[in-house]
Amino acid sequence: MTSDFHERARRLRNAVEPVAAGVYFAPEAHAEYQALGFEGSPVTQDGFARPDLKAYCTSRGACMGRVAGEVVAATFGCFNPKAVVPAVEAGWKITTREAVLDARERAATAMLGRILGDDPDELLAHRPQHRRRSPLRLRPDHRHRRRTVREHDMTEHPPQQQPGSA
Template identity: 45%
Template sequence: MVASARELWRALEPLHGMIYFAPEAHDRYTALGLDHTAGYFASRAAALGPVSAEVVIATFYNFNPALVRGAIPSAWEKTTPQALLAARADAADAALRRGLGELAERDGEIEELAGLARRAAEHACTTPHGRPLFAAHAAQPWPEQPLRVLWWAQTLLREYRGDGHLTALLTHDLSGIEALVVHSGSGEIPAESLRRTRGWATEEWDAAVDRLRERGVVDGDGVLTEAGRELRERVEALTDQLAEGPYSVLDHTDRDRYTHLTRPLTTTILTAGMIPHKKPPTKN
């Protein structure tokens, strides 16, 4: 069976996602004068330039605007977008080398996988329309070292899919906080974790639950109803559809090779605990 866009994205996502938890990133952002929250928002938004809080609120979608405004634009008074882009790239390289150990030194395999991921990412760059966060990243120069190329390619593919996901949420009339409630209602991530990390007050969260309950999406405990599960499936299906384009340049053999090369890297990253609450895939 040919790997789908979702499967290919999930296969490599931990190699990008670890940057949000890596001490190497926190240390570099701190050196630039940013705390944890400002470091997250400013480093991910840096490709957009020294933008306003409103731009970050719009493109990041599910964070409490007050949380964003506490970090942006004041972060730009302490450092520059280019300094943050460089710090983030250096942090990713250092964190991956720490987490992967000797796997990071398998130059032939890393270069091959980076080449496949870059092909998909470069194809994504031909259709940036309606994807502002992706387009901003796509405008940045490519690194040269294979491990950095691999991380950057997945960064582009992640933001491409993410922008498309926002389109899917808007299409199905889900606000940022409502999307979080739906996610927690699936049972995948505790509601308290999503509420706290996105900066929402309990009262705001409860109000979103009430709105979705009135729509028949969740029950009184915030758990997805049958209609809610169907809604989430439609959102994810549209997200997958909108994310398929970049991978269309990879044929069956390419996709098999992609997943084969990715598996030991992802397993190692997750086994090392570099992404909290995510476990490595079980062996069949």
């Protein structure tokens, strides 16, 4: 792979990360998860509330289905499985996959509304003219994201065996 590819990948990650990861620290998410029965944020650091570990692991892993904590820990990779596995197991005792995905979607929508305002398309009217228009239009209902996440339930579509493996 070329260094140009890596640079473009880093730039894309840097552009998307604040929006994608914002829901983990948004007060809207903490409120939604508390409404489901999770605990509130255990600590605030530098003005940001850290998420409850059970809510964080369960909500983030829910897009794969109601999978075991070991699956979530393996997916997270850099997280300590000794923390993730019991957090997910406890999370599934509190809520369902559907409820936590709905809560996360409401939180993300509210967070983006707070940051971008009621009409995100209005922001495009004030963009510098030298920038290209994004092909992805922001939709207030966010149905395109929800449908995509729900279609990728790993419990309904187990991984297929690789050719030549037993």
